[in-house]
Amino acid sequence: MSDTHPEVHEERILWTELLWAFGVGIFIAASLSMIVFTALTRDINPPSNVERVDPKTLHLSGEFAEQNLGTSVGSDGSVTVRMIATQFMFAPRCIAVPQGRRVTLRFASPDVIHGLLITGTNVNTMVIPGFVAQVHTEFARTGDLLMPCHEYCGLGHSEMYATVQVMSQSDFIPEADGRVSCAKR
Amino acid sequence: MPVEQPSAASDSFEVADEVSETALADVLRVVPLGAGVLAGTMVALLVLGYLAVYLLVFLPRGPVG
Numbered sequence: 001m002s003d004t005h006p007e008v009h010e011e012r013i014l015w016t017e018l019l020w021a022f023g024v025g026i027f028i029a030a031s032l033s034m035i036v037f038t039a040l041t042r043d044i045n046p047p048s049n050v051e052r053v054d055p056k057t058l059h060l061s062g063e064f065a066e067q068n069l070g071t072s073v074g075s076d077g078s079v080t081v082r083m084i085a086t087q088f089m090f091a092p093r094c095i096a097v098p099q100g101r102r103v104t105l106r107f108a109s110p111d112v113i114h115g116l117l118i119t120g121t122n123v124n125t126m127v128i129p130g131f132v133a134q135v136h137t138e139f140a141r142t143g144d145l146l147m148p149c150h151e152y153c154g155l156g157h158s159e160m161y162a163t164v165q166v167m168s169q170s171d172f173i174p175e176a177d178g179r180v181s182c183a184k185r
Numbered sequence: 186m187p188v189e190q191p192s193a194a195s196d197s198f199e200v201a202d203e204v205s206e207t208a209l210a211d212v213l214r215v216v217p218l219g220a221g222v223l224a225g226t227m228v229a230l231l232v233l234g235y236l237a238v239y240l241l242v243f244l245p246r247g248p249v250g
Contacts, residue, residue: 009213016221023225027232038244045250102248122249137249 047125049134058084058110070181071096073174080104085114085127085149088156094163094182098172099142107133115151118164126151139166 038044058064070092071081084091085107097103109127117124125133149160165182174180
């Protein structure tokens with residue numbers, strides 16, 4: 001390196017590093033702002049729910065007993081879906097949900113770690129034995145959506161999927177006990 | 186009597202480049218600019234990809250939480 005102006009090189013390198021750090025700082029601030037903005041204005045958050053459930057007695061009583069699984073509409077009009085993810089199926093295999101209404105999805109597993117996503121939506125969660133996985137969402141369009149298990153859970157993993165039937169408001173009519181089942185097609 | 190070994194300098198490929206200190210300094214001065222442009226372009230493409238997925242796929246899929 002030339003002895004005449006080494007300090008010039010040092011200055012240029014420092015300036016370049018500062019410029020890069022400034023650019024990266026702007027990007028980090030912008031992306032964090034976007035995440036906070038959408039969380040506050042559009043209700044888009046990472047699902048976070050810490051709620052314990054005993055996986056050994058899941059099926060015997062409580063909200064995940066067989067008679068309570070599926071879609072139910074509360075007296076206040078809230079829609080809650082309860083499902084069990086087990087090797088190698090979801091119970092029930094089909095759930096009915098209304099279009100354009102807030103839906104609470106609750107999942108539990110009695111055996112191993114499962115995961116699920118609903119195609120075309122942002123619903124994506126793991127189902128860990130011992131915890132209730134809960135996701136809130138709103139379905140924009142009617143139609144049948146695929147809900148596969150996306151966490152390898154054993155040899156039958158690829159056969160583990162369910163169907164989410166999104167119904168229009170007029171078709172989504174609860175029974176007397178508040179339950180809604182998939183339409184026969 | 187020691188056996189004469191071939192010198193590296195006798196091979197034309199092994200002879201050190203004849204570059205003056207000034208020319209070397211000139212080359213080194215422009216290297217950070219090129220690296221900066223390359224890294225900046227790649228990071229910009231990455232950021233654009235992230236923004237495209239976030240704005241065109243993630244947000245239209247609706248609320249979740």
